[in-house]
Amino acid sequence: MLDALTVHRLHFAYTVTFHYLFPQLTMGLALLIVILKTLALRTGDEHYNEAARFWAHIFGINFAMGVVTGIPMEFQFGTNWAQFSRAAGGVIGQTLGMEGVFSFFLESSFLGLFLFGEKRLGPRGHWWAAFMVFLGSWLSGYLIVATDAWMQSPVAYRLGPHGEIMLTSFWGLLFNPWALWQYAHNMSGAVITGAFVMAAVGAFYLLTKQFQAHAKTFVRVGVIAGLVATLLQLVPTGDAQGRMLAAHQPVTLAAMEGMFETQRGAPIALIGQPDVQNQRLDNPLEVPRALSFLTYRRWMSEVKGLDAFPQQDWPDNIPLLYYSYHIMVGLGTIFIAIMVLAAWMLRRGTLYDSRGTLWALMLSLPFPYIANTAGWMTAEFGRQPWLIYGLMRTQAGISPQVSSGNVWFTLIGFMGMYTVLSILFLFLVYRAIEKGPGEAVTSG
Amino acid sequence: MQTVWFCLIAIMIAMYVVLDGFDLGAGAIHLWVAKGEGERQQVIRSIGPVWDGNEVWLLAAGGTLYFAFPALYASGFSGFYLPLMIVLWLLILRGIAVEFRGQLTSAVWLKFWDVVFSGASLLLAVFFGAALGNVVRGVPLNDQGYFFEALWTNFRLGPNTGILDWYTTIVGMAALVTLTLHGALWVALKTEGHVHDRSFGLARGTWWIVLVVTIVLTAITFKVQPGVPANLTAHPWGYIFPALALSGLAGMAWFMRKHDDLKSFLASCTYIVGMLTSVVFGLYPLVLPASTNPTYSLTVDNAKAGDYGLRIGLAWWIIGMILVAFYTIHVYRSFAGKVKIGESEKEY
Numbered sequence: 001m002l003d004a005l006t007v008h009r010l011h012f013a014y015t016v017t018f019h020y021l022f023p024q025l026t027m028g029l030a031l032l033i034v035i036l037k038t039l040a041l042r043t044g045d046e047h048y049n050e051a052a053r054f055w056a057h058i059f060g061i062n063f064a065m066g067v068v069t070g071i072p073m074e075f076q077f078g079t080n081w082a083q084f085s086r087a088a089g090g091v092i093g094q095t096l097g098m099e100g101v102f103s104f105f106l107e108s109s110f111l112g113l114f115l116f117g118e119k120r121l122g123p124r125g126h127w128w129a130a131f132m133v134f135l136g137s138w139l140s141g142y143l144i145v146a147t148d149a150w151m152q153s154p155v156a157y158r159l160g161p162h163g164e165i166m167l168t169s170f171w172g173l174l175f176n177p178w179a180l181w182q183y184a185h186n187m188s189g190a191v192i193t194g195a196f197v198m199a200a201v202g203a204f205y206l207l208t209k210q211f212q213a214h215a216k217t218f219v220r221v222g223v224i225a226g227l228v229a230t231l232l233q234l235v236p237t238g239d240a241q242g243r244m245l246a247a248h249q250p251v252t253l254a255a256m257e258g259m260f261e262t263q264r265g266a267p268i269a270l271i272g273q274p275d276v277q278n279q280r281l282d283n284p285l286e287v288p289r290a291l292s293f294l295t296y297r298r299w300m301s302e303v304k305g306l307d308a309f310p311q312q313d314w315p316d317n318i319p320l321l322y323y324s325y326h327i328m329v330g331l332g333t334i335f336i337a338i339m340v341l342a343a344w345m346l347r348r349g350t351l352y353d354s355r356g357t358l359w360a361l362m363l364s365l366p367f368p369y370i371a372n373t374a375g376w377m378t379a380e381f382g383r384q385p386w387l388i389y390g391l392m393r394t395q396a397g398i399s400p401q402v403s404s405g406n407v408w409f410t411l412i413g414f415m416g417m418y419t420v421l422s423i424l425f426l427f428l429v430y431r432a433i434e435k436g437p438g439e440a441v442t443s444g
Numbered sequence: 445m446q447t448v449w450f451c452l453i454a455i456m457i458a459m460y461v462v463l464d465g466f467d468l469g470a471g472a473i474h475l476w477v478a479k480g481e482g483e484r485q486q487v488i489r490s491i492g493p494v495w496d497g498n499e500v501w502l503l504a505a506g507g508t509l510y511f512a513f514p515a516l517y518a519s520g521f522s523g524f525y526l527p528l529m530i531v532l533w534l535l536i537l538r539g540i541a542v543e544f545r546g547q548l549t550s551a552v553w554l555k556f557w558d559v560v561f562s563g564a565s566l567l568l569a570v571f572f573g574a575a576l577g578n579v580v581r582g583v584p585l586n587d588q589g590y591f592f593e594a595l596w597t598n599f600r601l602g603p604n605t606g607i608l609d610w611y612t613t614i615v616g617m618a619a620l621v622t623l624t625l626h627g628a629l630w631v632a633l634k635t636e637g638h639v640h641d642r643s644f645g646l647a648r649g650t651w652w653i654v655l656v657v658t659i660v661l662t663a664i665t666f667k668v669q670p671g672v673p674a675n676l677t678a679h680p681w682g683y684i685f686p687a688l689a690l691s692g693l694a695g696m697a698w699f700m701r702k703h704d705d706l707k708s709f710l711a712s713c714t715y716i717v718g719m720l721t722s723v724v725f726g727l728y729p730l731v732l733p734a735s736t737n738p739t740y741s742l743t744v745d746n747a748k749a750g751d752y753g754l755r756i757g758l759a760w761w762i763i764g765m766i767l768v769a770f771y772t773i774h775v776y777r778s779f780a781g782k783v784k785i786g787e788s789e790k791e792y
Contacts, residue, residue: 078521089514090749166750
């Protein structure tokens with residue numbers, strides 16, 4: 001029997017994880033579509049417009065999924081986390097409110113024009129509509145990341161007489177240093193998803209010898225964007241996040257690395273299974289002194305292990321946190337390898353005929369989704385046991401009047417509904433890919 | 445400052461009801477005014493490019509409520525847990541129905557999504573009405589400002605209230621007929637041929653029901669929430685709001701006789717705004733009345749966020765709304781005029 005807190009957490013985790021499968025492609029693809037539209041404007045080549053139209057169709061389906069699964073997120077702050085909302089609403093309500101007022105209106109207004117208005121708007125107008133959709137989705141991403149960043153590293157607030165948290169600086173909230181790096185890391189993650197999806201579809205067409213002209217464009221744009229984004233994901237954005245963690249959440253860093261003991265010249269574990277009962281890492285495969293260097297830029301500096309912190313402040317699910325983080329980093333490294341190889345072959349002009357590399361590109365399609373999900377799991381498990389880091393425990397944030405039975409009911413409801421949505425989504429996207437670019441595609 | 449935000453959120457909610465109201469209403473009458481695929485497409489296309497933007501008003505109002513009155517957001521949303529989740533599911537189904545319907549041309553696919561779209565729209569109208577009914581009647585808040593209320597009780601008169609009880613169900617039904625009329629006038633405005641004629645006929649019939657419902661609803665609301673008439677008596681200038689509603693109601697009758705689709709629709713907007721503002725004016729300064737102990741009620745003063753946040757919020761809110769006005773005008777202008785039969789979905 002799980003307690004109410006766990007069910008509330010499962011409820012949010014399930015709905016937000018499912019939701020974020022869609023915005024990451026929306027944001028990544030939005031940028032790539034703007035690139036395709038720009039190429040079309042510059043070269044005057046209709047081919048790029050056809051490519052953009054094909055992706056716009058998939059973008060539309062994906063966007064609809066993101067919208068309908070996103071609406072429950074805003075409501076859940078109130079329905080499931082009432083005490084948190086009551087205390088912190090005056091701060092994070094700012095960023096969430098701004099998202100509604102600035103991004104959602106922008107996106108919803110221009111999405112219709114972008115999807116259905118190409119003939120009416122003309123080439124420049126249509127480029128502009130695509131750009132506004134891109135802007136809206138990226139702005140929305142920023143405001144959500146800023147919200148999460150405030151929970152990770154609260155700034156610009158003071159406590160009121162009844163424990164309510166009041167905003168003291170609007171710009172401080174908006175330009176929280178944590179938010180800037182987290183946003184950069186998150187967005188290059190989204191571009192990685194978009195780039196891998198585009199390259200994978202292109203590779204699939206090349207391997208099956210269909211739509212070859214478009215396929216080459218997809219692979220080329222996907223690989224170049226993918227190369228840039230996978231590198232940015234590591235340096236500077238991933239690196240900066242790691243050092244921010246060391247400064248603000250050292251206990252989280254220790255748990256992520258599975259490091260139970262404080263050490264000078266700390267190694268980094270590539271593989272290993274954390275054993276929390278016995279406080280050790282089983283079967284480790286380590287790079288000596290690497291963690292000290294990466295964190296403090298000195299090989300022999302001291303890195304604090306979990307033993308340096310009271311156990312009540314440890315993240316409450318260290319194994320899952322450790323694995324999420326290692327899966328993210330491991331996949332990120334593989335992405336760099338794939339994209340460097342593909343880009344090198346692209347430059348030499350052999351990529352389109354290299355079946356092995358095309359297979360690798362095609363089969364890697366699901367992995368950016370896994371890496372992005374694992375990254376967010378790292379952030380959110382890492383924040384535990386705090387809801388607002390150092391300020392409010394997760395236990396203290398739930399809705400007092402909502403029983404775990406009620407939450408189970410709606411969690412099961414969401415699971416059923418999202419299963420149906422997944423099937424519909426895969427079916428419709430499969431049809432779009434099967435139909436391919438070039439012909440008139442009916443948009444919905 | 446909190447009163448300013450009270451008014452701004454009331455405006456946003458009114459915008460939501462007026463805008464999403466017509467596409468909910470269009471959904472509710474979809475199966476009845478449009479026969480055959482050509483006509484059904486007319487209805488869908490009459491709301492296709494705008495429904496999503498209309499729904500954003502709900503999200504924007506929710507977000508604004510969150511930062512201006514966090515205690516109200518927390519208490520209301522957690523107290524209405526189950527009904528809100530049901531609303532979310534209906535919103536999901538409805539959104540998917542509109543967006544995915546046009547993806548295939550199979551008759552089974554189209555029929556399925558038509559029924560989902562119409563059913564979800566209909567239920568949403570009732571639920572939103574019931575929600576308003578709950579806020580007006582009050583909820584059993586405890587001294588911490590939270591409440592739990594059963595989804596339904598025995599529907600009898602008396603103190604045994606539920607989220608759905610005799611009063612809130614009547615308000616829900618009233619919302620349904622009001623939005624049916626509103627949606628029918630929108631569809632009449634945006635279409636031609638049989639769909640136009642059927643919608644217009646439906647609107648004329650529904651007007652009489654709305655008239656009866658308005659009288660009944662006013663009477664029982666004054667009984668259920670004596671604060672509303674008391675506020676009106678104390679501040680007689682507030683009668684401007686009921687007068688606005690009545691002028692909308694009369695305007696609809698007048699312009700429907702003259703077959704002026706646009707002015708009839710605008711009169712319906714006026715009616716809805718008038719009714720909502722009357723209620724909101726009647727409740728002020730309460731934002732969620734307590735049925736348990738009046739001192740537990742949430743008011744604009746005890747539910748508000750910090751003053752600095754409210755001041756800075758006003759700055760970005762105004763800038764945001766100016767932008768929204770630009771987008772909205774742009775979209776509705778791009779989409780002006782009637783939806784033609786058989787017009788390609790790709791262009792409008």
